[in-house]
Structures are given as structure tokens and as C-alpha cells.
Amino acid sequence: MKFKKEQILKALETITVAGEGKNMVESGAVKNVMTFADEIVVDLVLSSPAMHIKKRAEADVIKTIKEKVSEGAKVTVNIKIEAPVKLSNPNLIKGKNIPGIKNIIAVASGKGGVGKSTITANLAVSLSKLGYKVGILDADIYGPSIPIMFDVVKERPLSTMIDGRSKMKPVENYGVKVLSIGFFTTPEQAVIWRGPMASKALNQLIFDAAWGDLDYMLIDLPPGTGDIHLSIMQSMPITGAIVVSTPQPVALADARRGVAMFQQENIQVPVLGVIENMAYFTPEELPENKYYIFGKEGAKNLSEDLNISFLGEIPLVQSIREAGDSGRPAALQEETPLAKAFEKITKEVIKELNSRNEILPPTEVIQMTNSVGCSSSKN
Numbered sequence: 001m002k003f004k005k006e007q008i009l010k011a012l013e014t015i016t017v018a019g020e021g022k023n024m025v026e027s028g029a030v031k032n033v034m035t036f037a038d039e040i041v042v043d044l045v046l047s048s049p050a051m052h053i054k055k056r057a058e059a060d061v062i063k064t065i066k067e068k069v070s071e072g073a074k075v076t077v078n079i080k081i082e083a084p085v086k087l088s089n090p091n092l093i094k095g096k097n098i099p100g101i102k103n104i105i106a107v108a109s110g111k112g113g114v115g116k117s118t119i120t121a122n123l124a125v126s127l128s129k130l131g132y133k134v135g136i137l138d139a140d141i142y143g144p145s146i147p148i149m150f151d152v153v154k155e156r157p158l159s160t161m162i163d164g165r166s167k168m169k170p171v172e173n174y175g176v177k178v179l180s181i182g183f184f185t186t187p188e189q190a191v192i193w194r195g196p197m198a199s200k201a202l203n204q205l206i207f208d209a210a211w212g213d214l215d216y217m218l219i220d221l222p223p224g225t226g227d228i229h230l231s232i233m234q235s236m237p238i239t240g241a242i243v244v245s246t247p248q249p250v251a252l253a254d255a256r257r258g259v260a261m262f263q264q265e266n267i268q269v270p271v272l273g274v275i276e277n278m279a280y281f282t283p284e285e286l287p288e289n290k291y292y293i294f295g296k297e298g299a300k301n302l303s304e305d306l307n308i309s310f311l312g313e314i315p316l317v318q319s320i321r322e323a324g325d326s327g328r329p330a331a332l333q334e335e336t337p338l339a340k341a342f343e344k345i346t347k348e349v350i351k352e353l354n355s356r357n358e359i360l361p362p363t364e365v366i367q368m369t370n371s372v373g374c375s376s377s378k379n
Contacts, residue, residue, distance in 0.1 A: 003040055003069055003075070004035070005035055007069055008035065008042070011065060011069050012024045012030055012033075012042070012061065014064060014068070015057075017029050017046065017053075017057060024044075024057075024061075028045070029045060030042065030043075030044060038076060039076045039077075039078065040075060040076070040078070041078045042078070042079050042080070043080045044061070044079065044081045044082070045081075045082045046081060058079045061077065061079055062077045062079065065077050098206065098217075098236060100211060100213040100214060101135075101211060101217050102215050103215065103240075103353060103357075104216075104217045104219065104236055104238050104239050105216060105217070105218050105219065105239060105242060105272070105353070106221055106232065106233075106238050106240075106241040106242070106262075106269065107119060107120045107123070107219065107221060107242050108221045108223075108242070108244070108258050108261075108262075109223050109244045109251075109254070109255065109258060110223065110224065110243070110251070110255045110257045111245070111250065111251045111255070112143075112223035112224075114244055114245055114255075114277055115244060115246070115277040115278060116220065116221070116223065116244045117138075117140065117145045117220050118149070118320060118321075118324050118329075119242075119314070120146070121136070121146060121149040121150065121329045121331075122331040122342045123218060123242075123331075124136050124176045124216075125329045125332055126331045126339075126342045126343050126345075126346035127216050127350075128176050129331070129343070130343075130347075130350075132215040132216055133212075133213055133215045134176045134177070134215065134216050134217075134218070135170060135177035135214045135216070135217045135218070136176060136178045136179075136217070136219075136220060137180075137202075137206065137217060137218070137219045138179065138182060138220050139219050139220055139221050139228060140221065140222040141191055141198045141222065141228060142191050142198075142222060143222065144180045144185075145182075147171075147178065147183060148324070148325070148327060149327060149329060150171075150173045150178055151173060151326070151327025151328065152171045152173050152183075153327075155171040155183065156183055157209075162210050167209055167210040168204075168205070168208055168210065169209075170209060170210070171183065177211065177212070177214070181205070198228060199228070199235075202231055202232065202235065203231075203235055206235055207235075223254075224254075238269045238363055239363055240269065240270045240271070240272040240363075241262045241270070241271050241272060242272050242273060242274075242311065242349065243255050243258045243262075243271065243275070244274075244275045244277055245274060245277070246276070246277055246278045246294045247278070247279060247295035247296060247298030248295050248298060249298065251294075251298075252298050252299065255274065256302060256306070259274075259308065268363075270360060271306075272308075272309065272311070272349060272352040272356065273303060273308055273311040273349070273352055274299045274303040274306075274308060274310055274311060275299070275312060275345060276297075276298070276313040276314070277314050278294055278314070279297075279299075279313035279315055280292050281293050281315065281317075282315060282317070294316075299313070309352050311345050311348045311349060311352070312344055312345035314338075314341055314345070315341075317338060319338065320338060330342065331343070
């Protein structure tokens with residue numbers, strides 16, 4: 001009796017592969033089916049090498065074919081099962097934890113010029129004022145601005161011995177430890193590096209530094225979604241991410257991409273929420289008036305649309321810019337509306353981070369190859 005291949009495939013569609021969530025044909029587990037007079041050969045490729053999954057798949061196929069295809073006719077069913085072998089990849093880079101650092105928060109923006117570094121600096125100062133030990137890694141290789149905002153442009157990290165190894169001691173001001181590529185370049189010097197070179201420099205700032213004990217490390221990422229972002233998430237386990245945006249549609253479109261990057265299946269870094277910067281403008285002479293220059297509540301609406309938290313808004317105020325340019329972040333001020341606004345957002349970040357740590361396991365570094373991209377990650 002000659003059995004039809006189409007009939008066999010239809011029968012195999014009734015079998016679900018353990019751990020796949022799809023039927024055997026849909027998941028691609030059925031590599032080939034061959035039929036002979038009294039024999040059916042099924043070649044399977046399973047994603048899991050586990051013996052119990054192989055055995056179950058083999059038993060399910062034999063049972064299903066005999067019940068739904070042979071219909072009592074004498075037939076031999078031979079199953080050949082392959083499982084992908086994990087090969088040692090010389091290009092695979094695995095990140096590692098940094099001893100002493102409890103939480104790592106990436107601060108990102110899809111678009112440049114939305115005030116991401118300003119938000120990072122003021123969050124760090126607000127966390128320090130609340131009594132936490134804080135550090136900033138300025139990962140904006142091509143446009144480092146954190147040294148300016150902390151008035152440490154002329155400072156240079158010193159060398160210190162840790163367990164017999166020479167390491168960089170971060171520069172510290174306002175209770176915040178800072179490392180930046182800006183400490184190793186002059187203001188007029190352009191950093192013209194390809195991705196691998198920039199990634200190597202970042203790894204030195206991360207792992208060749210004596211950060212000590214930190215409750216929070218904030219990473220000021222460059223704008224966009226590129227090689228530096230992947231290198232950072234590949235090098236260290238990011239606890240959560242914050243996306244900064246202005247309310248205007250152009251910035252929101254890029255912010256949406258920034259959120260999507262962290263939520264990709266092979267990255268999966270929890271997004272703590274969105275901060276809206278330059279939310280509105282209030283003239284000093286008209287303190288009760290609000291002018292929505294870039295649009296109204298755009299980031300808030302985005303957070304609702306993406307089902308993530310809205311962490312708060314910061315107005316467009318000249319003194320914030322002046323404070324950053326002079327090297328004294330606005331959050332340093334005591335009992336001012338701006339300092340209170342940054343403190344409120346900081347407390348929201350802490351709340352979201354604590355909730356994330358209660359319901360999710362620690363984030364693992366993602367694994368990727370130098371040449372292609374991401375392969376896996378877990379929260």
C-alpha cells in the first residue's frame with residue numbers, strides 16, 4: 001500500500017512539539033517525509049536536544065501515523081531525529097556582572113537633542129540627594145557631555161590598585177561617580193571610531209574601572225538604536241531602561257523605536273517608562289501660563305499606547321540649560337520647582353525599578369556575535 005505524503009503531513013499537523021507552541025509541521029520540525037510500500041520515514045529536527053522531548057516526539061509520530069494514516073494496514077514507521085548542536089563560536093562575546101553594582105539603568109532616546117543627557121545628570125543628582133550611591137557611565141562615545149554637566153571637564157581618572165590590578169578611579173562630583181570617553185579626548189577632538197573600536201573603549205570604562213559599591217549606575221546612551229546600544233547590552237546586565245522624548249511627533253516616532261529595541265525578543269530589557277522633556281514652556285513673567293511648543297502630552301500618550309509607565313514631565317526652562325552648561329545640574333538646587341520635579345520623577349523610577357525587581361529575575365546580558373546581532377537574552 002502506497003501512502004500519500006500529503007496525508008502524512010496533515011496527520012503530523014495534529015502533533016504539538018513540546019516547548020514549541022506550534023504543530024510539528026508549522027514549527028518546521030518535519031524536515032522530510034518519505035513513503036514506501038510498507039514503510040514511512042519521517043525526518044525531524046527538534047530545537048531541544050533533551051532526550052525526553054525526542055522520545056515523546058517519536059512516540060507521538062508513530063501513534064498518529066498508525067491511527068490516522070495506515071488505518072490498520074501493516075506499516076513500519078521509522079523516525080530520524082536531529083537536534084542542533086551548539087557549536088563553540090569564537091566571535092561570541094558574553095557579558096558579565098559588575099561586582100558591587102546593584103542596578104544598572106540605561107537612559108536612551110530615539111532622537112538626538114531631546115535632553116537625554118540632561119535627564120541622566122539630574123536623575124543621578126536626585127538619587128544621590130536621596131542617599132543612594134550613584135554612578136554614570138557616559139556611553140555617548142561620539143558626543144560625551146556628562147563631564148560638562150558635572151563640571152569635571154579638566155579632570156582625569158586616576159589609577160588605583162584593586163586586588164593587584166591597576167584600575168581607573170571614576171571622577172566624582174556632587175556625590176556621583178562619572179566615567180566618560182570625554183576624559184580622554186580634548187574638546188576640539190572628534191572621536192572617529194568604527195563600532196568595534198568604540199565597543200572596546202566602552203568595555204574598558206566598564207570593566208577596568210573601580211566603581212566600588214553602587215546602588216544605581218546610569219548609562220547615558222547615544223541617540224538612536226545602533227552598535228553602541230547592542231555592545232552595552234551585550235557587556236552588562238541592564239536592570240531596566242528609560243526612554244526620553246519631547247512631545248513632538250518626530251521625536252515620538254524615534255522614541256517608539258527606542259522602546260521597541262529594548263522589547264525585542266532577543267533583547268528583552270524591561271522598559272521602566274518614558275520621560276517627557278520640554279513638555280511645555282512657562283515664561284518667567286507669566287508663571288501661570290503654559291505654552292505647548294512641541295505638542296501636548298505626546299510622550300504620555302505614547303506610554304499609554306505602548307502600555308508602559310509615564311514617569312513624568314520636565315518643562316522647557318532656560319535655567320535647566322544654563323545649569324547643565326555651567327556644570328551644576330538643576331536638581332542640585334534646594335526646594336525649587338525644578339528640583340522637586342526631578343525628585344518626583346526619580347521616585348517614580350525607583351518605584352518602577354523595585355516593582356520590576358519583585359516580579360522579574362535579574363536581566364542577563366544578551367549574547368550576540370560581532371558580525372550579525374543578537375541571539376538570546378532573559379529578564
